[in-house]
Amino acid sequence: MSFHYKETELFAEDCAVTDLAAKYGTPLFVYSKAAIKANWEQFAQHWPAPHKLCYAVKANSNLAVLNLLARLGAGFDIVSGGELARVLAAGGKAQDVVFSGVAKSHDEIAYALEQGIGCFNVESTAELERIQTIAAEKGVKAPVSLRVNPDVDAQTHPYIATGLKANKFGIAMSEAREVFRRAAQMPNLNVCGADCHIGSQILSPQPFLDAAERMFALVRDLRAEGIAIKHLDMGGGFGIPYQQEEKLEVSGYLRELQRKADEVGDLKLMLEPGRSIVGNAGIMVTKVEYYKPGSEKNFLLVDAGMNDLLRPALYNAYHAIQPVQRHDGLDEQLVDVVGPVCETGDFFGHARHLAAQEGDLLAVMNAGAYGFTMASNYNTRPRAAEVMVHGDTATLIREREPLESLWQGEHLLGDNV
Numbered sequence: 199m200s201f202h203y204k205e206t207e208l209f210a211e212d213c214a215v216t217d218l219a220a221k222y223g224t225p226l227f228v229y230s231k232a233a234i235k236a237n238w239e240q241f242a243q244h245w246p247a248p249h250k251l252c253y254a255v256k257a258n259s260n261l262a263v264l265n266l267l268a269r270l271g272a273g274f275d276i277v278s279g280g281e282l283a284r285v286l287a288a289g290g291k292a293q294d295v296v297f298s299g300v301a302k303s304h305d306e307i308a309y310a311l312e313q314g315i316g317c318f319n320v321e322s323t324a325e326l327e328r329i330q331t332i333a334a335e336k337g338v339k340a341p342v343s344l345r346v347n348p349d350v351d352a353q354t355h356p357y358i359a360t361g362l363k364a365n366k367f368g369i370a371m372s373e374a375r376e377v378f379r380r381a382a383q384m385p386n387l388n389v390c391g392a393d394c395h396i397g398s399q400i401l402s403p404q405p406f407l408d409a410a411e412r413m414f415a416l417v418r419d420l421r422a423e424g425i426a427i428k429h430l431d432m433g434g435g436f437g438i439p440y441q442q443e444e445k446l447e448v449s450g451y452l453r454e455l456q457r458k459a460d461e462v463g464d465l466k467l468m469l470e471p472g473r474s475i476v477g478n479a480g481i482m483v484t485k486v487e488y489y490k491p492g493s494e495k496n497f498l499l500v501d502a503g504m505n506d507l508l509r510p511a512l513y514n515a516y517h518a519i520q521p522v523q524r525h526d527g528l529d530e531q532l533v534d535v536v537g538p539v540c541e542t543g544d545f546f547g548h549a550r551h552l553a554a555q556e557g558d559l560l561a562v563m564n565a566g567a568y569g570f571t572m573a574s575n576y577n578t579r580p581r582a583a584e585v586m587v588h589g590d591t592a593t594l595i596r597e598r599e600p601l602e603s604l605w606q607g608e609h610l611l612g613d614n615v
């Protein structure tokens with residue numbers, strides 16, 4: 199366990215969280231290197247070459263996290279030119295990157311081609327045509343995979359379900375064969391793969407298996423037509439327990455995919471896990487500013503806000519909240535843990551039993567994925583610092599944002615305007 203108590207004190211590996219907060223301030227994201235490595239191994243050990251894991255950068259894109267994963271042999275799944283630049287800055291290689299996303303701009307496609315991107319995961323016919331045009335201008339062949347929407351119900355929050363017909367993502371299964379044929383005829387495209395991604399925070403293996411069934415059938419049909427599909431990318435979406443949910447066991451699914459791949463022969467498999475690699479490897483540490491008892495509710499007002507961790511506000515997501523120092527002799531209260539931002543949605547937990555008072559530290563658990571990457575400067579709040587621990591060593595991997603940087607690039611109107 200990377201986050202654990204020694205007597206009354208919460209530790210991140212062998213670092214006391216109180217010490218980290220004292221040194222780096224709060225709010226603070228703390229990541230465990232050992233946890234990221236262990237999560238990675240859970241996939242990698244069941245995923246022999248030539249199969250590939252492309253970490254979904256959007257889950258946590260800190261350079262130190264990307265660099266650690268690159269050193270573990272990761273490829274990357276990106277959704278913007280910015281994420282590609284981050285991967286390269288972190289020591290990743292463009293040929294190990296797949297580029298997903300529904301609305302890639304002209305400049306992003308050109309940049310990715312110049313860098314030698316591993317594959318574009320294409321989401322529409324219009325995008326195919328745009329990539330063909332840009333590749334022709336550059337006199338290169340663009341590696342492409344078509345993202346197919348397998349129309350399965352991922353049984354997750356509607357905001358993060360992506361594999362249904364009604365979603366904006368991918369090419370409908372009913373049109374996929376025709377679009378593949380068109381792509382295969384475009385002279386500057388190299389149609390090398392098919393991909394899908396059905397949603398995020400999925401805790402049951404069934405939707406993945408349903409999607410796999412449909413995608414393998416597609417690969418078979420395409421190959422029968424002479425379209426040489428070399429890889430199948432089944433996306434990410436593996437859920438983690440935030441509350442008391444049963445853990446999703448990925449090993450069986452990974453084996454099933456390989457069994458199916460062996461059947462069709464000479465097929466490289468890819469996955470794009472994000473949350474499952476970093477989610478439980480991070481916490482957000484926040485300080486209690488005030489305890490505010492009320493007639494209907496009691497509040498713990500903390501120094502982190504929805505701008506630091508948006509998931510509760512956006513999805514009503516549950517994150518466990520634990521005291522960094524357990525108190526003896528202080529009674530638990532029923533409290534809402536809320537932030538300083540001027541929005542009622544600015545909360546981390548409702549009706550929690552916590553024994554905490556002004557000045558205490560709280561840890562919001564499972565904040566390693568879609569935490570810092572979704573942070574904003576709303577209410578002119580500098581984004582938090584990030585620290586990675588390794589044993590008893592802590593490294594500051596992102597400084598707290600200096601306040602002045604928040605209005606850098608802003609300009610006053612001239613006197614005569």
Ligand code: LLP
Nearest residue numbers: 254298395398434435436470471472473568
């Ligand atoms: N591949 C594609 C094409 C994706 O769109 C995503 C996530 C992933 C891979 C990685 O999925 P994961 O393994 O992390 O589930 N902000 C939301 C999650 C949005 C996920 C978007 N796509 C949250 O905080 O729950």
